[in-house]
Amino acid sequence: MKKLKKINFLAFALLVLTTLTSCKVGRFIVYNFADIKDYEKFPARKIETGPTKFHFSTTTKGKVPEELTVKDKKYPFEKYLADHKTVAFMIIQNDTIQYERYWQKYNEASIVPSFSMAKSITSILIGCAIDDKLIKSVNEPITNYIPELKKSGFDKVTIEHVLQMTSGIKFNEGYKNPFGDVATFYYGTNLRKAVSKMTLKVEPGKQFEYVSGNTQLLGMVLAKALKDKTVSSYLEEKIWKPLGMEFDASWSLDRKKDGMEKTFCCVNARARDFAKIGRLYLNKGKWEGKQIVSEDWVTQSTKIDTSNGSAWYYQYQWWLPTKTGDFMAKGILGQYIYVNPKKNLIIVRLGKSKDKVDWPELLANLGQTY
CATH class of the missing domain: 4.10.910 (30s ribosomal protein s13; domain 2)
Known part of the structure; x- marks a missing residue:
């Protein structure tokens, strides 16, 4: 019994x-909240690398900082990274890995979710789609691709508005509310339905507000423009294979059958391959002599612009930590691809959390003094 x-x-x-x-x-x-192992929880589409792999040069005499200055206090470099839940940290200058270190049983083959770094990757694909004439321009209304939103007044929202986070959509970005919009988009199983219910709260082009719903709208635009291709296959075709990524990747979906990519998050890859995204933009969209995405798109994505309600520190799904020309992709748990063109420098930091560290400031300071 x-x-x-x-x-x-x-x-x-x-x-x-x-x-x-x-x-x-x-x-x-x-x-219970985003986790570095989330790539194991959701269905995903595989993104395959090609037969040719690109490898950064290595050196036995890498330039490794001895210490970090944080809020006017100095800390031992490696100890600070380890103490604040870092699992991967890379410094690449002049195409040479100056420093590469992993912690907590992670290594160069360990998968880490991008979280919102995927927003920057989605932006690259929008640029590629414009180059390929699948999308006419950023001035098109998104309803050209998502006509079901016409009834909610979205015919005034352009692709540039959602790129700049100035669309005016009503969206709760709170990460602790199981009934909020982020939970619906991250944990829900029908992104198309969730998008169809979106509404506006202010007129587009008036103010900046960082909300993930904008990037999912970009994903819907891209998916419609691609027609028979998936967003994942387009990433494979335009970025993963041409850049000679070392490892296959994946993009998490809302559901297994006829699933949609969570374009506001969730590209699952390795540190070295994330670094190549940075190298692409460091070289103004060119890769080994081939223009992958137009130089104009890279420039527009990383320049300071405060017109039409946009914020100087956020352009086309990329963050600008300072006004000196550097830029970054970043994710909620402290995932970063930092690029400093003046120093020909790329830094990748992946972690289990931000651990209350102002990583954008830390990386910008490191980048400027390196």
Whole structure:
């Protein structure tokens, strides 16, 4: 009898767990906030690398900082990184790896989710689609590609508005609310339906507000423009294979059958391959003599611009930590691709969390003094 009760209890527990993980709120409760292992939790499309691999040069005499200055205090460089939940850190200058170190059982082959660094990758693909004439221009209304939003007044929202986070959409970016918009987009199983319910709260082109819904709108625009291709296959075609990525990657989906890429997050890859995204933009969109995305697109994505409600520190899904020409992609748990063109420098930091560190300031200071 006891054995039967135990079996029934286990069956009930399994049923509850299955039910929970099949809906948004259930997923939120079970998984409980974003985690560095989230790539294991969601269905995904594979992104394959090509036969030719690009490898950064290496040196036995790398320039390694002895210390970091944080809020006017000095700390031992490696100890600070290790103490603040870093799992990977790379410094690449002049196409040479000056420093590469992993912690907490991670190594060069370890997969780490990009989180919002995927926003910058999505922006690159929008630029590629314009180059390929799949999208006419950033001045097109997004309803040319998502006509179901016409009824909600989105015919005034352009592709540039969503690139600049000035669309005026109503979107709750709170990460602790299981009923909020971010939870719906991250844990939900129907992004198309979620997008169709979006509304505006202010007129587009008036003010900047960083919300992930904008980048999912970009993903919908891109998916419609690609027609028979998926966003993942386009990333493979335009970026992953041409850049000679060392490893295959994946892009997490909202659901397994007919799933849509979570373009506001969730490209799952390795530190060295994330660094190549930085190298592409460091070289103004050119890779080994071939223009992958137009130089004009890279310039527009990384220049200071405060017109039409945009913020000087955010351009076309890239962050500008200072006004000196550097830029970065960043994710919620402290994932960063930092680029300083003046120093011909790329820094990648991946972590289990930000651990209350102002990483943009730290990376910008390191980049400027390196």
